[in-house]
Amino acid sequence: MELIISLLAGAVGGNVAGKALKQFNLGTIGNSVAGIVGGGLGGQILGMLGAGGLAEGGTDIGGIIGSLASGGVGGGALLVIVGIVRKALKK
Numbered sequence: 001m002e003l004i005i006s007l008l009a010g011a012v013g014g015n016v017a018g019k020a021l022k023q024f025n026l027g028t029i030g031n032s033v034a035g036i037v038g039g040g041l042g043g044q045i046l047g048m049l050g051a052g053g054l055a056e057g058g059t060d061i062g063g064i065i066g067s068l069a070s071g072g073v074g075g076g077a078l079l080v081i082v083g084i085v086r087k088a089l090k091k
Contacts, residue, residue: 002067003043009071010039010078017076024083034082035075042074043067 014035018025026034047070 002047002063003040005064005067006039006043006071006074007036008039009068010035010037010042010075013039013072013075014079016072017079021080021083023087024080026079026083026086030082031079034079037075038078039071039075042077043070045074046070 011032012035014031014033015028017035018027018031025031046066
């Protein structure tokens with residue numbers, strides 16, 4: 001359950017980051033794909049690290065909030081990384 005929440009939050013995080021940071025925008029589909037991958041990775045990494053107990057998962061409110069936060073941040077972060085690499089390859 002927490003993986004699904006992280007993936008969905010990652011898609012949202014990727015699209016929000018793409019809209020907020022126009023220079024890294026990959027379009028809706030690109031933002032969503034980068035966000036989904038980043039959300040899944042972010043959720044798994046923070047879950048392994050513990051992240052203060054929030055990203056460990058579960059169906060309690062703390063686990064859900066942790067999955068949302070880690071997925072959204074991971075999605076936005078990966079979108080920025082992909083955008084930077086894409087810009088560097090264009091030069």
